[in-house]
Amino acid sequence: xxxxxxxxxxxxxxxxxxxxxxxxGAVFLLLGMMNPITAKITPQLLKSFMPAGIEITIAEPTAMxxxxxxxxxxxxxxxxxxxxxxxxxxxxxxxxxxxINMLTKGLSRSVVILSKFTMAVLLWTASYAxxxxxTYVYTAYFWKGDGVSNIxxxxxxxxxxGILLLATIMLGGVIFNSSYGCLLFTGGFVVAxxxxxxxxxxxxYNPITLASSNMALLANEMSVADFTxxxxxxxxxxxxxxxxxxxxxxxxxL
Amino acid sequence: MMDTLCIENLSKSFGTHKVIDNLSFTVPEHAIFGxxxxxxxxKTTTMKMILxxxxxxxxxxxxxxxxxxxxxxxxxxxxxxxxxxxEFYGYMKPYEYLKLCGxxxxxxxxxxxxxxxxxxxxxxxxxxxxxxxxxxxxxxxxLGIAQALLNEPKLLICDEPTSALDPLxxxxxxxxxxxxxxxxxxxxxxxxxxxxxxxxxxxAILHNGELALSGTLSDxxxxxxxxxxxxxxxxxxxxxxFISSPQVASLxxxxxxxxxxxxxxxxxxxxxxxxxLATLVEKQLLPIKIEVQEPTLESLFMEVVS
Numbered sequence: 001x002x003x004x005x006x007x008x009x010x011x012x013x014x015x016x017x018x019x020x021x022x023x024x025g026a027v028f029l030l031l032g033m034m035n036p037i038t039a040k041i042t043p044q045l046l047k048s049f050m051p052a053g054i055e056i057t058i059a060e061p062t063a064m065x066x067x068x069x070x071x072x073x074x075x076x077x078x079x080x081x082x083x084x085x086x087x088x089x090x091x092x093x094x095x096x097x098x099x100i101n102m103l104t105k106g107l108s109r110s111v112v113i114l115s116k117f118t119m120a121v122l123l124w125t126a127s128y129a130x131x132x133x134x135t136y137v138y139t140a141y142f143w144k145g146d147g148v149s150n151i152x153x154x155x156x157x158x159x160x161x162g163i164l165l166l167a168t169i170m171l172g173g174v175i176f177n178s179s180y181g182c183l184l185f186t187g188g189f190v191v192a193x194x195x196x197x198x199x200x201x202x203x204x205y206n207p208i209t210l211a212s213s214n215m216a217l218l219a220n221e222m223s224v225a226d227f228t229x230x231x232x233x234x235x236x237x238x239x240x241x242x243x244x245x246x247x248x249x250x251x252x253x254l
Numbered sequence: 255m256m257d258t259l260c261i262e263n264l265s266k267s268f269g270t271h272k273v274i275d276n277l278s279f280t281v282p283e284h285a286i287f288g289x290x291x292x293x294x295x296x297k298t299t300t301m302k303m304i305l306x307x308x309x310x311x312x313x314x315x316x317x318x319x320x321x322x323x324x325x326x327x328x329x330x331x332x333x334x335x336x337x338x339x340x341e342f343y344g345y346m347k348p349y350e351y352l353k354l355c356g357x358x359x360x361x362x363x364x365x366x367x368x369x370x371x372x373x374x375x376x377x378x379x380x381x382x383x384x385x386x387x388x389x390x391x392x393x394x395x396x397l398g399i400a401q402a403l404l405n406e407p408k409l410l411i412c413d414e415p416t417s418a419l420d421p422l423x424x425x426x427x428x429x430x431x432x433x434x435x436x437x438x439x440x441x442x443x444x445x446x447x448x449x450x451x452x453x454x455x456x457x458a459i460l461h462n463g464e465l466a467l468s469g470t471l472s473d474x475x476x477x478x479x480x481x482x483x484x485x486x487x488x489x490x491x492x493x494x495x496f497i498s499s500p501q502v503a504s505l506x507x508x509x510x511x512x513x514x515x516x517x518x519x520x521x522x523x524x525x526x527x528x529x530x531l532a533t534l535v536e537k538q539l540l541p542i543k544i545e546v547q548e549p550t551l552e553s554l555f556m557e558v559v560s
Contacts, residue, residue: 006357010343017345097341101401104305104335107358109326250325254307 004111007102011119020085021123027081028127031073032134039065040142063143064218067151070135071214074158078131079211083165086120087183090173100254110246113170117242120166128159153224154217157210157231164207164234165190167241174245174252207234256319258283258409258439259304264313265463266299273299275463277313281409281456286435288454288471289443292559295460297443298338301413304441305335318408331359334407334438338414340398344387348379348397351386352404359405373400377430392423399430403438410434412442416449428453447551457551459558466558471551478554481523482547483530486515492539501533517547 015021042065043058050056093099103109132155165186172185193208203209209230216222259281266274273296281287291297302308304315306327315322317329342351349370356366374380377396382389386397395415402410412431416424424446431440432453444450450457451471458468467474487493490513497506497516505526508519520526523546534541 002360003358006354009357010346010354013350014343014345097337097339098343100307100335100337101340101342101355101398102358103307104330104333105355105358105401105405106328106331252325253309254302 003107004115007107007111007115008118011115012122015119015123024081024085024123024127025130028078028131029134031078032131033138035069035073035135036066036138036142038069061143063139063148064215066135066139066143067148067154067218068215070132071154071158071218074128074131075161075211078128079162079165082124082127082162083169083183083186086166086169087173087186088179089116089120089169089182091177091179091182094177094254097254103254109249113174113242113246113249117166117170120169121163124162124166125159128162148218149220150217150224153227154214157217157227158214160231160234161207161211164210164238164241167238167245170245171241171248174249205229205233207231207237210234256283257281257316258285258318259287259441260316261300261304262314262316264300264303264315265311266296266303266308267311273463274303274310277460277463277465279458279465279468281439281441283408283439284436285456286431286440286454287442288450288457289441289460290445290447290450290457290555291443291460292445296463297460298413300460301335301411301441301443304411305330305333331405332408334402334405334410336395336398336402336410336412336415338417340394340401342386342394342397342401344385346386347383348374348386348400349383351397352401355401355404361405369404369406370400373403376400376403376433378426392419395419395423395427396430399427403434407438410438410440410442412440414444415442416444416446424449447555451551459555461559467554474554475549475551478549478557481549482517482519483523483526484515484517484543484545484547485530485541486543487539487541488514490514492541495537496533496539499533499537501529501536505529515543 039061043061046056046058099112102112136151168186168189169182172182172189173179176182176185190208193206196202197206197208197212204226207230209227213222213226217224217227257280261280262278264274264277265272277300289297289300299308303310304317304322306322306324306329309324318332320329320332322329346354352370352373353366356369361369371380377400379393379396379400382393386394389397395418399412399415402412410431415427415431419427428449431442434440435453442454454471456468456470457474459466469477485496487496493511493514493516496502497511505518505520506516510517510519518526518530527544527546530544533539
């Protein structure tokens with residue numbers, strides 16, 4: 001337990017001093033502000049770009065448009081940045097050999113994986129909460145948040161999908177010695193989920209629903225119950241990936 | 255006395271390439287054990303197997319009476335390890351790094367503070383309060399020693415600790431190793447033979463994955479006592495005259511000759527020397543130099559690896 005705290009503290013120190021915290025914070029803050037603002041000014045932008053004489057009617061933007069931006073930007077830009085930032089989480093240690101000193105001091109290998117995963121989850125949660133908070137405040141300010149259901153649950157689903165990606169990164173990081181291998185593995189995993197989604201029978205089990213159907217949830221086209229299976233599968237996958245990462249790391253030649 | 259490290263019938267292959275072949279040796283407590291071999295002889299591979307970082311193909315390793323298990327091994331709590339090129343988290347300061355190491359090995363806060371200060375002073379880094387990223391190679395090596403000694407290990411394993419250092423840095427590192435002798439057993443690999451002669455009491459020479467030679471340094475020198483007698487003449491004519499003498503003819507089978515000198519190798523150097531001197535007197539030859547050459551570690555090393 002003491003070594004877990006010590007190594008997590010080291011991970012935190014690394015996050016701060018290698019500017020990961022700064023980058024994640026800045027990106028997600030920016031995303032958080034962009035979501036409502038883009039929704040607000042898109043009609044005006046469109047109008048100003050229209051040639052003279054052509055009239056189009058654009059519906060007045062609503063809180064839904066702001067959240068539509070949120071659930072478009074975070075899964076795309078946000079998650080990609082998250083994966084890129086953490087892709088070197090194991091590879092940097094392997095390639096520089098910095099873990100050798102720690103492990104030969106008797107640090108348990110499972111602690112390495114768990115500490116790194118903890119720190120990644122904390123950083124993702126904090127950045128995501130910041131993004132959500134900013135979007136929430138602006139949206140409430142512009143539109144009073146009318147007509148949007150299940151917002152917290154929907155936000156939770158996307159957060160959980162982020163955790164799944166982090167668990168995938170941990171597993172990929174242990175399997176491959178380079179950050180590119182880890183990126184490829186995580187990318188391949190998402191592509192596999194997208195491919196599975198083509199089969200209608202499997203859709204209701206697919207964790208990708210957590211990051212792709214959030215708007216349907218807000219618009220009441222899908223119910224909370226529809227997300228139960230993906231959430232269960234996602235949690236099992238996270239646990240499975242982390243356990244596999246530890247098991248593989250225990251057997252890894254360094 | 256218990257052996258701190260015991261290696262039995264250890265083998266390791268990478269694919270079809272056999273790096274270590276049926277290696278066995280022991281290191282008694284409080285010895286400084288020099289582990290010699292050419293580059294690529296398998297020294298680092300052996301050390302990594304002792305640390306459980308590599309999986310042996312066959313054989314067993316015991317540290318302080320406990321077997322080493324590949325992967326997560328409990329025996330690492332007895333061991334301090336200094337890698338050939340120690341790498342640290344560049345964004346940390348030396349004290350922070352030692353604190354992290356101390357917390358991992360479950361030392362108390364007070365112990366960590368005392369030990370860190372003591373060790374940083376020992377390795378001369380007590381005033382280097384900057385991030386490790388800006389350290390020179392020698393400073394990293396010294397910090398490496400400090401971290402390896404932090405948990406007062408029973409066995410200190412150093413992988414070529416002096417190879418990349420300047421003469422001053424090498425001396426400092428060797429002095430530190432000498433200082434910790436008595437408290438801990440040291441195994442260190444190197445191919446710098448003068449370092450071995452300076453501090454080691456036992457050596458093993460690894461060649462082609464096998465142990466070519468092992469034992470205490472003095473025993474080995476005694477066993478391989480094939481001393482040489484160097485005789486240098488003023489002119490080639492004198493030398494020719496000397497070797498034409500029938501008394502020395504039997505000695506010349508193992509001799510190396512140059513234009514004006516020759517070196518006679520023999521297991522009984524006293525007998526050889528008196529025969530040579532008698533011949534010189536008889537022929538009235540006056541050499542400019544006669545010298546008994548003692549075996550050096552270098553000649554031993556060359557003998558076993560060539």
